[in-house]
Amino acid sequence: MNSFFQPFFEYANEWAPQLGEAMVNTALLSVSGFALSLVFGLLLLLAQGSDYALISRFAKLYITVVRGVPLLAVLFLIYFGLPGIGITFDAFPAAVLGLSLCFAAQVGEVLRAGLKAVPNGQREAALSVGFTPSQSFAYIVLPQVLRIVLSPMLVTFVSLLKDSSLASLITVDELVLTGRAMATEYFLPLQIYIAVGLCYFVIAWPFSLLSRRLAR
Amino acid sequence: MDALLRVTGLRKAYGPVEVLKGIDLSVRPGEKIALIGPSGSGKSTCLRCLNFLEKPSAGQIFLDEEEIGVRNGRPMSDRELAPQRSEMGMVFQLFNLWPHLTVTENVAIAARKVRGLPAKEARELALEMLAKVHMTHRADASPAELSGGQQQRVAIARALSQKPKLMLFDEPTSALDPELVHEVLKVIEELAAEGRTMLIVTHEIAFARDVADRVLFLDGGVIVEEGPARNVISHPREPRTQSFLKQIRH
Amino acid sequence: MPGIETLHFVLEGLLAGVGVTMLVTVCALLIGTAFGFALSLVREFTRSRLIHFSVDAYLEFFRNIPALTHLFILYFGLASIGLRLSALTAAVLGLGLIGAASTCDIFRAGFRALPRGQTEAALAAGFTPWQTIQFILMPQAMRVALPGLGNFAVQLVKDTSVVSAIAAPEIMFYARSMVTSSFQTTLIYTTAAVLYLLLSLPLMQGVRLLERHYGRTKG
Ligand SMILES: Nc1ncnc2c1ncn2[C@@H]1O[C@H](COP(=O)(O)OP(=O)(O)O)[C@@H](O)[C@H]1O
Ligand SMILES: [Mg+2]
Numbered sequence: 001m002n003s004f005f006q007p008f009f010e011y012a013n014e015w016a017p018q019l020g021e022a023m024v025n026t027a028l029l030s031v032s033g034f035a036l037s038l039v040f041g042l043l044l045l046l047a048q049g050s051d052y053a054l055i056s057r058f059a060k061l062y063i064t065v066v067r068g069v070p071l072l073a074v075l076f077l078i079y080f081g082l083p084g085i086g087i088t089f090d091a092f093p094a095a096v097l098g099l100s101l102c103f104a105a106q107v108g109e110v111l112r113a114g115l116k117a118v119p120n121g122q123r124e125a126a127l128s129v130g131f132t133p134s135q136s137f138a139y140i141v142l143p144q145v146l147r148i149v150l151s152p153m154l155v156t157f158v159s160l161l162k163d164s165s166l167a168s169l170i171t172v173d174e175l176v177l178t179g180r181a182m183a184t185e186y187f188l189p190l191q192i193y194i195a196v197g198l199c200y201f202v203i204a205w206p207f208s209l210l211s212r213r214l215a216r
Numbered sequence: 217m218d219a220l221l222r223v224t225g226l227r228k229a230y231g232p233v234e235v236l237k238g239i240d241l242s243v244r245p246g247e248k249i250a251l252i253g254p255s256g257s258g259k260s261t262c263l264r265c266l267n268f269l270e271k272p273s274a275g276q277i278f279l280d281e282e283e284i285g286v287r288n289g290r291p292m293s294d295r296e297l298a299p300q301r302s303e304m305g306m307v308f309q310l311f312n313l314w315p316h317l318t319v320t321e322n323v324a325i326a327a328r329k330v331r332g333l334p335a336k337e338a339r340e341l342a343l344e345m346l347a348k349v350h351m352t353h354r355a356d357a358s359p360a361e362l363s364g365g366q367q368q369r370v371a372i373a374r375a376l377s378q379k380p381k382l383m384l385f386d387e388p389t390s391a392l393d394p395e396l397v398h399e400v401l402k403v404i405e406e407l408a409a410e411g412r413t414m415l416i417v418t419h420e421i422a423f424a425r426d427v428a429d430r431v432l433f434l435d436g437g438v439i440v441e442e443g444p445a446r447n448v449i450s451h452p453r454e455p456r457t458q459s460f461l462k463q464i465r466h
Numbered sequence: 467m468p469g470i471e472t473l474h475f476v477l478e479g480l481l482a483g484v485g486v487t488m489l490v491t492v493c494a495l496l497i498g499t500a501f502g503f504a505l506s507l508v509r510e511f512t513r514s515r516l517i518h519f520s521v522d523a524y525l526e527f528f529r530n531i532p533a534l535t536h537l538f539i540l541y542f543g544l545a546s547i548g549l550r551l552s553a554l555t556a557a558v559l560g561l562g563l564i565g566a567a568s569t570c571d572i573f574r575a576g577f578r579a580l581p582r583g584q585t586e587a588a589l590a591a592g593f594t595p596w597q598t599i600q601f602i603l604m605p606q607a608m609r610v611a612l613p614g615l616g617n618f619a620v621q622l623v624k625d626t627s628v629v630s631a632i633a634a635p636e637i638m639f640y641a642r643s644m645v646t647s648s649f650q651t652t653l654i655y656t657t658a659a660v661l662y663l664l665l666s667l668p669l670m671q672g673v674r675l676l677e678r679h680y681g682r683t684k685g
Binding site: 119121122124125126127128129130131132133134135139140143144147 | 267269293294295297298299301302303304305306308310312313314315316325326329330331371374375377378
Binding site: 004064065067068069070071072073074076077080081082083084085158161162163164165166168169176179180183187188189190191193194196197200201204205208 | 526527529530531532533534535536538539542543544545546547620623624625626627628630631638641642650651652653654655656658659662663665666667670
């Protein structure tokens, strides 16, 4: 048992900076991916409610496809596949794009559920005191939606953070890829992957805790 | 013309189902009207058509000789309707207070955002309205902390803050525990005594008899009987009114 | 442009992985559901603080760390201390353990959706606590949990793609090893994506039916 923990102490000052830098990359990747997911998710939500059947049907199809296709396939398609037809991405933007294309559906669903959770009477009461529709939305509906979606959004963010690990497989220099390189270098895969896991945990756990507190 | 509100030939259908089958109604300034009738007879729909929360299928509504919901022969959007709606204060059966705002904010926000009052004035107005419904002591509470009766009184204050020409009440006490009904009816009675014009949907027959000037009995989407409150309630002429009143008293 | 022969070649190559994808999905589904259900029972119906803490720790551990990391620990990490698991074993075990954390949440939500009166009525009727769980609470909780479990299965099909990273020979693994010339890569990965979609669609349809069937009755 002692020999299991020993490397953590022995190499702490070598591992910490490497993993620290990788954590920053993972965080950067996740935050960028999530930000773009919000944009796509909002667009998807608008598209779903569109009066044009073509647009709303596309949105439905998109959601079905994304629900059924793994992120990894999307990442490989973007990074390795698209160059075959002349579209080339760097690894990092490819990962951000892939993550956000996949998570847009989830984000859109969270937003949709949030909107649905505000009873129609809230809007009616707002209209009845003389608010315009946009005022009703801005002052009455939106603040309630934001409060409702906050917790599920954090859960979505944690999922995205975890799935950002797949970017290692398209050569993005984040936690897992850094871990792989270190595992080869030190030949201590167990300790190193556990350390990598803990790094994720350190980022994700506070969000999980917060989301559960907000859900109450 | 001395009518504040004039409704002619109001009809409303949901798909093939006609819920209102031609309502004519005229309300003088200061008049209190009780709208009674069995569940599903179209009372809520009628009230909601007045401020266009439901779009009527046919008919016209005039408030102070201005036609509601129609401009230059074309239907108005929700956006265009906003100023007209703010002239009618509506009180809902389920209160519909806004849970993310405090009691005072619930009452003040329309004054601020719709009429553009400065924050301080809007707050003063709100407190004034809360005083009318005896809710000043909970001014900073959140709606969720209030009893149903208190919530409904705040909702009344919210409607009053619009300085409406006409108050619409849709079964304001139906969702309340029996012991809380009285405090809300008392507030409405006080407002009636101020000479406000009110249209009240209610199952509180004694209240309708004592407070309303006129009672309309609605059944199956038509006004079956109407007249002075005492007459209709104590001596109904129509058999349908008689059986409804008999049921409700038991 | 890739011709029909290329497509045939690609399909044949990828179909070799479909069996393993399905095998891993089914095994992980069984392990994940059974273990998650056990966890939910223990978490909801015991009073012991130690047990509560252990289950919660388990849930947090799997909720906040990526599947890929868990798989690497199981496959590469354990091998380095002499516990050598086959890629398939590591894949099924990893996805099963991770899945148990998801299904545990789903079952718990099912139990919590039941009104307190259900337990009280059962106890009043003379059921023992375990009988109450067995005959009154479990059947009802299952109904509530069913759509959630369906969604879990849909997610699991996709998650199996990750085990290609530890060389378990499923669809994605073949896709990666097949990539030879650049013009084919687009076709290969698109075909792989479509294969996953085809595997998921029946499950997604099943979830829809479940939701329609059970969703309505629950307010
Ligand atoms: N949005 C709607 N769509 C379809 N039918 C409706 C809708 N709202 C009300 N109705 C129907 O119209 C009738 C009258 O409803 P309502 O005005 O609420 O009655 P009341 O308030 O007198 O109980 C009822 O039969 C009700 O089912
Ligand atoms: Mg009604």
